[in-house]
Amino acid sequence: MLKVGVFVARGVCRVVLNGELDVETVAQFKEVVxxxxxxxxxxxxxxxSFIDSTGLKSLLDINNEWRQKGGKMLILRPQPDVAEVMRLVGLDRLLEQSTAPAGEEREE
Incomplete structure (x- = not known):
């Protein structure tokens, strides 16, 4: 199960995900985005709390689509287990990540 919230302010659209990003929920995520x-x-x-290969690919696909439109995508605060999976497959080098949303102080 995945809950998706969208918050828009000053040119920033934040999609907040809660649950599992996997083969069963990725269509919901992509539809919202x-x-x-x-x-x-x-x-x-x-x-x-969990991401599978379908979820990882969806992040990469969305990032590529966003960049083609001239936009920017930022991954915020992945859980340690999810961040480790992203690191193991090399997505940490392909997707920009941050501990703080745009406009807030960042710990880099």
Missing amino acids: GKIRECTLEVDMSGV
Whole structure:
């Protein structure tokens, strides 16, 4: 199960995910992101407890689509287990990540 919240403020669209990002929930995630237009896209993954290869690919696909439109996607606060999976497959080098949303002080 996946809960998806969307918050928009000052040119930033934050998609907050809670639950599992996997083969059963990725379509829901992509549908929500598909409705978002012209903003910096932040994907808050602090509530994602599990991610599979389908979820990882969806992040890469969305990032590529967003960049083709001239936008920017930022992954926020992935859980340690999720961050480790992203690191193991090399997504940490392909997707920009941060511990703080745009406009807030960052710990880098």
